[in-house]
Amino acid sequence: MVEAFAVASGKGGTGKTTSTLALGMALADSYDVTIVDADTGMANVLFHAGLSDAETTLHDVLAGKAETREAVYERFGMDVVPCGTSLSGFRDADPDRLRDVVAELAADTDVILLDSAATLGSRAAVLPIVLADRIVVVLQPTIPSLSDGLKVQEYATTYGTGVAGLLFNRVTDDEDIDAIAGKAERYFEGETLATVPESDAARAARRAGEPLLAHAPDSQAAAAYRGAAGRLDVQSGPSEAVAERFQRAVVPDEL
Amino acid sequence: MKLPSGRLVRERVVTDLTTVLATALDSGLTGYALLESQDALLLDADGVGVLTFADGVPAVAYHTGTDSAGEEALADIAVAGPYRLELYELDDAALAEVHDTDPMTIPPELPAEQLAGDPQLAERTLEAAATEQRDESDETTGDSAVEAFLDDEETIAEIQQRAREQAQERAEEWGFRR
Incomplete structure (x- = not known):
């Protein structure tokens, strides 16, 4: 039984990768969690998870040069599938293989988190949302972030993907976040899972190559992510159904 | 809003205004930016966002399409990217009258927050503003602009509608069938 979530935002700099790993670690208390760096154009997960020297990455798998399991690393209580950073790796990678990779991973995990690209500008960037x-x-x-978030939601719902919730990140004290979140919820399908304060801990964690929950488990931000994970009602579908849906999601022979 | 013509220093199409705001700040530009939306479906296609700078610090905002001023204008500019940008230099004296027009005044850090989403740039802008001992309206934060945006159901419906159409068009183009 598995549910696959894409962690998405239209705009960069919102702390998507930090959020993906933080949510993953918090969920790992109750579920088998697999993190996939589905932002194949701008790999980030490896830097956050101490995997910058990973030999085999998702790029190799998407290029048909390695088996999926070779790119899976057990870190911080989760299975992590990082992407590589080389341009040639990106060029050789066939994004369509992602669906096979996810289908394969789905057989052996409860929750898949896809860290997706901060753009809706290309097919590969939108694929994880599909x-x-x-x-x-x-x-x-x-305003730019909310506006892009609305666009992401429209893409998702157009392609039959639901909205599990909103994560307000990098929130500063001078912002009336409750008022903003309350108004934003009128337009979004999911509820607010957490409001995460702007935090030096998140930057320090990234520099240390550790997820926030490992680096600063007692920080306010970490607590907020644990709250978000608690609010996320994981609705696991049968693994076969997920795998089958991935097969149907794309028309590969036309590409 | 009447502005004397300035000297054109930069002209290009941009999607992200971070560089523009940072360049203006770092070069201490006094003048104005004209931001014309390349997205004809949003707002008034003829509308141009105007943002003025004094010594690199944003001072007033205005939108000729929606006739909005100040924070509201900034909200209108924020949703309208990508933009064709024209950056002009203009001397202080020529801008004085505009800069004294209260309803158009914006907190200096607001464009960095709302248009660029860059807290560090916002902070730098605030510091620069303080150094220049310009008047700041501390009590006015960017939140009211965000809330004003969220109260603007019509603009949000336009954003949603356009994204939906784009998603549908691209589903075909990209071979997604769901």
Whole structure:
């Protein structure tokens, strides 16, 4: 039984990768969690998970040069599938293989978190949103971020993907986040899972190559992510159904 | 809003205004930016967002399409990207009258927050503003602009509608069938 979430935001800099790993670690208390760096154009997960020297990455799998299991690393209580950073790796990678990779991983985990690209500009960037059961929208309380979050939601719902909830991230004290979140919820399908304060701990964690929950488990931000994980009602579908849906999601022979 | 013509220093199409705001701040630009939306479906296609700078610090905002001023204008500019940008230099004296027009005044850090979503740039802008001992309206934060945006159901419906249409068009283009 598995549910696949794409962690998405239209805009960069919202802390998507930090959020993906933090949610993953919090969920790992109750579920088998697999994190996939589905942002194949701008790999990030490896830097956050101490995997910058990983030999085999998702790029190799998407290029047909390695088996999926070779790119799976057990870190921080989760299975992590990082992407590589080389341009040639990106060029050789066939994004369509992602669906096979996710289908394969789905057989052996409860929750898949797809860290997706901060753009809706290309097919590869949107693919994780198509593949996922639901998205978690990471937002900052700014107009560009909310506006992009709305666009992401429209893409998701157009492709039959649900909205699991909103994560307001990098929230500063001078913002009336309750008022903003309350108003934003009128337009989004999911509820607010958490409001995560702007935090030096998140930057320090990234520099240390550790997920926030490992680096600063007692920080306010970490507590907020644990709260978000608690609010996320994981609705596991049968693994076969997920795998089958991935097969149907794309028309590979036309590409 | 009447602005004397300035000297054109930059002209290009941009999707992200971070660089523009940072460049203006770092070069201490006094002048104005004209931001014309390349997205004809949003707002008034003829509308141009105007943002003025004094010594690199944003001072007033205005939108000719929606006739909005100040924070509201900024909200209108924020949803309208990508933009064709024209950046002009203009001397202080020529801008004085505009800069004294209260309803158009914006907190200096607001464009960095709302248009660029860059807290560090916002902070730098605030510091620069303080250094220049310009008047700041501390009590006015960017939140009211965000809330005003969320109260604007019509604009949000336009964003949603357009994204939906785009998603449908691209589903075909990209071979998604769900």
